[in-house]
Amino acid sequence: MGDIMYGKILLPTDGSECAEKAARHAIIIAGQNNAELIVLNVLETHSLAGLPVEDFTSKVNEVFRREGIDALERISQIFKDMSREKGFVRGIKLTLKTEEGHPADMILKIVDDENIDLVVMGASGKHAMERFLVGSVTEKVFRHAKCPVLTVH
Secondary structure, eight states: OOOOOOSEEEEEOOSOHHHHHHHHHHHHHHHHHTOEEEEEEEEOOGGGTTSOHHHHHHHHHHHIIIIIIHHHHHHHHHHHHHHHHOGGGGGOEEEEEEEESOHHHHHHHHHHHTTOSEEEEEOOOOOHHHHHHHOOHHHHHHHHOSSOEEEEO
């Protein structure tokens, strides 16, 4: 069997500690493959439904700024730190994306649209009851992605 090569790696991030741990793994794998690393933050807007239009727009902008950009900036900083520490990071093309929608659905859409070869994502470690009540983004992606999914706890 030949070596497996990954040309495009997707790193979904929500700014959590698990996502940051996953970022380190994704950066190493991308560096070993001279791959494109697409970092994705999904703003889940269904919780904002029902607000008046002007409040909705204001709230969306606030959430994007606070959560989305902060999460992407943290991953960018990890990338920069690892670039200084390890020379292999130089071959990576880094793309930052922010999307709106349900996180699992958007991740799966990006996997299809971008022909992703590998998804590397953090596993939040939710308990069984919590997964049952709210669902698990990681679990849905793991079950439905058309490519390998590496989860980092």
